[in-house]
Amino acid sequence: MRVDNLVIGAGIAGITLARRIAEEKGESVLIVEKRNHIGGYCYDYRSKEGILIHKYGPHIFRTEKADIYHFLSRFTDWYDYQHKVLTYVEGQYYPMPINLDTINQYLNKNFSSEEVLDYFEKVRIPCNSPGNVEEVIESQVGREFYEKFFKKYTEKQWGASPDMLPPEIVARIPIRTNRDDRYFTCKYQGVPADGYTAMMQNMLEHKRISVLLNYNFYEHRDEIEAKNLYCSAPIDEFFEYKFGKLPYRCVSFQFERHDMKYYQPVSVVNYPNEFDYTRITEFKHFTKHTSDTTVIAKEIPSDKGEPSYPIPIKENLELYEQYGELAQERKIHFIGRLGTYRYYSMDQIIENVQTMPM
Ligand code: UDP
Numbered sequence: 001m002r003v004d005n006l007v008i009g010a011g012i013a014g015i016t017l018a019r020r021i022a023e024e025k026g027e028s029v030l031i032v033e034k035r036n037h038i039g040g041y042c043y044d045y046r047s048k049e050g051i052l053i054h055k056y057g058p059h060i061f062r063t064e065k066a067d068i069y070h071f072l073s074r075f076t077d078w079y080d081y082q083h084k085v086l087t088y089v090e091g092q093y094y095p096m097p098i099n100l101d102t103i104n105q106y107l108n109k110n111f112s113s114e115e116v117l118d119y120f121e122k123v124r125i126p127c128n129s130p131g132n133v134e135e136v137i138e139s140q141v142g143r144e145f146y147e148k149f150f151k152k153y154t155e156k157q158w159g160a161s162p163d164m165l166p167p168e169i170v171a172r173i174p175i176r177t178n179r180d181d182r183y184f185t186c187k188y189q190g191v192p193a194d195g196y197t198a199m200m201q202n203m204l205e206h207k208r209i210s211v212l213l214n215y216n217f218y219e220h221r222d223e224i225e226a227k228n229l230y231c232s233a234p235i236d237e238f239f240e241y242k243f244g245k246l247p248y249r250c251v252s253f254q255f256e257r258h259d260m261k262y263y264q265p266v267s268v269v270n271y272p273n274e275f276d277y278t279r280i281t282e283f284k285h286f287t288k289h290t291s292d293t294t295v296i297a298k299e300i301p302s303d304k305g306e307p308s309y310p311i312p313i314k315e316n317l318e319l320y321e322q323y324g325e326l327a328q329e330r331k332i333h334f335i336g337r338l339g340t341y342r343y344y345s346m347d348q349i350i351e352n353v354q355t356m357p358m
Contacts, residue, residue: 001223001225002224002225003028003029003224003225003226004028004226004228005018005021005025005027005227005230006029006030006031006032006229007029007032008031008217008231008232008238009032009033009040009231009232009233009338010032010033010035010038010039010040010200010211010213011039011040011042011336012042012196012346013040013232013335013337013339013349013352014031014033014230014336015031015038015200015204016071016349016354017230017335018031018204018206019204019206019209020353020354020358021358022206022208024358026208027208028208028209028210029208029209029210030210030211030224031204031209031210031211032211032212032215032217032220032224033211033212033213033215034214034215035213035214036213037213038197038204038211038213039196039200040056040336041056041057041308042054042059042200043197044059044195044196044197045195045197047283047295049291049293049295050289050291051283051284051287051289051291051294051295052195052283053255053295054196054283054286055253056308057251057281058267058268058281059191059196059346060081060083060183060189060190060191061078061188061189061192061347062083062184062186062190062345062347063186063187063188064186064187065188065351066187068188068347068350068351068354069188071350071354072192072199076192077192078190078191078193079190079191079192079286080190081190081191081286081287082182083182083183083184083267083268084181084182084183084266084267084268085097085183085267085268086266086268086270087269087270087272088270088272089106089148089149089272089273090148090273092105093269094106094149095181096149097174097175097176097183098149098175098176099176099177099179099180100116100177101179101181106145106148113177113178116177117177120141123144124138124141124142125138125142125143127139130167131166131167132163132164132165132166132167133154133162133163133165133166133167133169133170134146134151134162136171137162137175141175148272150162150170152273153272153278154169154170156278156301157249157278157309158301158309158311159303159311160313165311165312165313168312168343169312169343172184193287217233218237228333228358229332229333230333230334231332231333231334231335231339232334232335232336232338232339233338233339234246234248234307234338235323235324235327235340235341236319236323242323243322243326244319246310246319246320246341247316248307248338249302249307249310250302250303250304250305250306250308251299251300251302251309252299252302253298253299253300254277254297254298254300255296255297256296256297257293258293258295258296259292260292260293261294262285262294263280263282264282267281267283267285268280268281276300277298278299278300279299280298280299281297282296283296283297307338309343310337310338310341312341312342335352335353335356336349336353340352
């Protein structure tokens with residue numbers, strides 16, 4: 001089979017790119033996807049109660065960029081959801097990110113915003129240029145808050161010590177001295193009204209785009225000849241691990257149905273310390289679904305399974321560079337979290353794909 005443009009992977013990166021090729025270049029594009037569904041890790045479906053379930057963990061769209069929001073808005077309406085997260089520490093729920101209420105509740109104080117700044121000044125461990133997760137957090141809130149709210153969560157999530165992990169990993173989590181309890185403060189925020197899968201199905205509705213599901217590219221490598229090849233699958237796998245395996249963190253989900261209206265007060269509760277899971281998501285909160293039963297998922301990180309997060313520690317990034325150079329030599333374009341080995345959020349993936357040279 002000969003095609004102009006071949007995209008490996010029907011996730012948000014591959015689908016955004018296919019749409020761009022079809023519209024901007026006016027060329028045909030084939031997406032091949034090894035799973036039996038489109039959407040990649042953003043895939044969602046309705047449970048028997050009609051709740052939209054995010055099969056691969058909670059996805060909340062947010063961006064500061066109007067053009068990215070407007071691009072997606074061509075394919076979906078939005079449910080105006082503002083993400084709230086609680087974290088469970090020593091038997092109590094606390095607002096996460098840490099804010100004035102978290103501090104006062106944990107310390108059993110009644111600090112004002114100014115007083116909490118004085119408190120941080122006393123406990124913080126100063127550091128001129130924090131170079132890792134531990135330093136970033138300790139230099140803001142000191143050892144105790146770091147240990148209770150971040151240390152073990154980060155170890156569980158990444159399978160690496162926080163002093164090995166780069167500051168960017170927690171850059172998305174602010175420390176607040178006000179009472180704002182939103183997880184994100186981006187200008188545009190929400191979940192697609194009818195789900196991510198429906199949104200992405202709409203993105204694929206173009207006469208120049210076709211999709212093959214249940215199609216593992218690596219089993220058919222010699223069958224497709226493509227003028228341009230774009231890959232959102234892990235880059236090391238594409239090059240048959242030529243320079244060695246790139247570590248990716250995997251996550252598995254334990255789904256449970258409960259006969260109750262709500263299992264927990266908000267959509268996501270983090271469990272930094274005890275338990276092998278990092279968080280529990282209760283999906284009905286995303287769209288305020290009203291049903292007498294509820295569905296939750298416990299999220300368990302590990303080394304085994306489908307690659308999900310790149311682990312951006314120095315030696316991995318150096319290994320990635322070798323693959324990146326090979327990709328340039330061979331003129332193959334890598335996109336998305338797994339292809340570029342970057343801890344991107346959805347809007348960053350879209351921006352990256354929309355601004356890359358084609
Ligand atoms: N994090 C933490 N404690 C928390 C929440 C987050 O230590 O209660 C750290 C952890 O290292 C995590 C990172 O902040 O991987 C980013 O968290 P986020 O919720 O954005 O992760 P994602 O949704 O991308 O998995």
